[in-house]
Amino acid sequence: MYCEEIKTKSGQKRWMCVEDGPRDPATGKRKQIRRRGKSKGEAKKRVEAAIRSLEEDMFDENMGKKVPFEAAAKHWLEIYTLTGVKRSTIRIREKEIKILNRFIAKTPIAKITHAQYQKLISTIAPKFARTTVQGVNTTAGMIFRQAIKDRLIKHNPSEDVVIPKKAGLWKK
Template identity: 35%
Template structure:
């Protein structure tokens, strides 16, 4: 039953809707500004009838931060841990602005403006991740009957303004090593690298594996006779603590694959196995043997941050102006496969790409040496035509 009351010189109504699941309190819809009590009563009656017929969504006063966290908990039951972490990080950029606001108060204009501002700070891919997260949150709110409209509807992804300086910087900071640069890097690593460094970066460069796939490798995944590596899992450790890791299923079904390795890499693995056996004996009182290939002194797999730090240390000795990360070796491997004459389908299978377009995009990162050879071949083929 609606409650009609006077507010100043105007009349208002309060209509009880239902209990708010976020607070346990009764939800109410209030409206004022009616000139007479009768007008307020008629409007309240109409609202109550609409509620009975399902015509009014019972909006909640739940805050954006509270609901976003509820959604994240629900989302975590549907996907892998790594996906939840990515969404949590993206979500922070929205919670920091709207956390205290009722979910229903966030408008299309507010949403578009927030993403536009974030676009000035972050890459297009990261902005897309933030928007995808926001869209999922508000869609879930719609499904829960907590809001009437989704503020992400009609959203327009802002374009990234690219300057001449950006283009020139991208050209300088290529994301893979040329063959001669890789040779120098591996020589430096062999001479100045610490335990596991040489095998680690040689494996990344010679297999094209993702870093997480490599760190998850166990000796049972390696067949030194057949010269194959079976990739079935990936290493996940967001806190970079030696014991805080998980072994998860790979990125996609296509990521589960068996790849061939060459004799040089086989010899490195054999030498490492002998060295690791000696280490196990020396550390036998504390060594926790879980069969990891890239295990540190007491048996735990190497953490990703350590790989990054070792790479940064070694890159200081390489005279190239490139932004090289562990993932760069995957692109390096791809470029070398292209130079060796491998086809797109072969590269797709070896890298474990589920979408061939991903492989095609990487194809654009051909080495300068390959481009020069292609140009030379074309010149030879067309000599005398002009």
């Protein structure tokens, strides 16, 4: 492991450590893991944690930070189309993706939290029918599950989301 003291753009002193991680399974090329910290020990711990995560889970958190939601959704839709579902179903899913893209298109998929996603659902609930909101949630869940399979994220932010009911419709 190689560690050195560096200066940030703001002039603060930080430590950066570099170590070889597991080789890329597809290309066989070496992959260097770089992490920074306020102290040498903190930087070392971050490098070791990243390497452990790559070795155990084959999960690279930096990939999820680079892939925007809209790209993950497009990738999922391509795969979903291959499953043989009807064209009308695909058209509905495309509309639901458009609704999601209005809010989180450019957000990296790894940075979407459960709280942020719940807020999105709560925001669109008054504007659309409840079945549309449920469809949007279902589509997002499928996109997030595909992202987990692609090892872009570890957890599905759409799990346990509450779909709000329309207020005042059933009051006596």
